[in-house]
Amino acid sequence: MTTRVIIKSADWALRTGGGEGAPEAIFIVECMTYHEESDPADDDRLEVELWALKHTGSNPSHRLFKLKTESYWRTAPAPGNPYKEHESSEPLA
Numbered sequence: 001m002t003t004r005v006i007i008k009s010a011d012w013a014l015r016t017g018g019g020e021g022a023p024e025a026i027f028i029v030e031c032m033t034y035h036e037e038s039d040p041a042d043d044d045r046l047e048v049e050l051w052a053l054k055h056t057g058s059n060p061s062h063r064l065f066k067l068k069t070e071s072y073w074r075t076a077p078a079p080g081n082p083y084k085e086h087e088s089s090e091p092l093a
């Protein structure tokens with residue numbers, strides 16, 4: 001027996017950036033000596049850079065850090081997609 005899969009799709013556009021309700025990015029820095037981490041900072045890399053500098057100031061042998069960045073993508077209906085006309089994220093009947 002053969003199973004057939006039909007995928008119905010609509011046109012969607014993908015863009016980077018959080019937009020409303022989400023930051024553009026969240027930054028965290030990790031000290032690689034004992035894996036201590038800074039607090040996460042929304043849209044402000046300077047905050048974690050200062051954390052790394054202060055951390056080395058308090059622990060002069062801790063000099064290697066890993067910057068972790070989370071960024072967000074958002075989808076939106078493209079022209080021709082029925083959701084674009086209805087401006088709704090609710091499923092269309």
Ligand SMILES: [Zn+2]
Binds near residue numbers: 032034035036055059
């Ligand atoms: Zn450290």
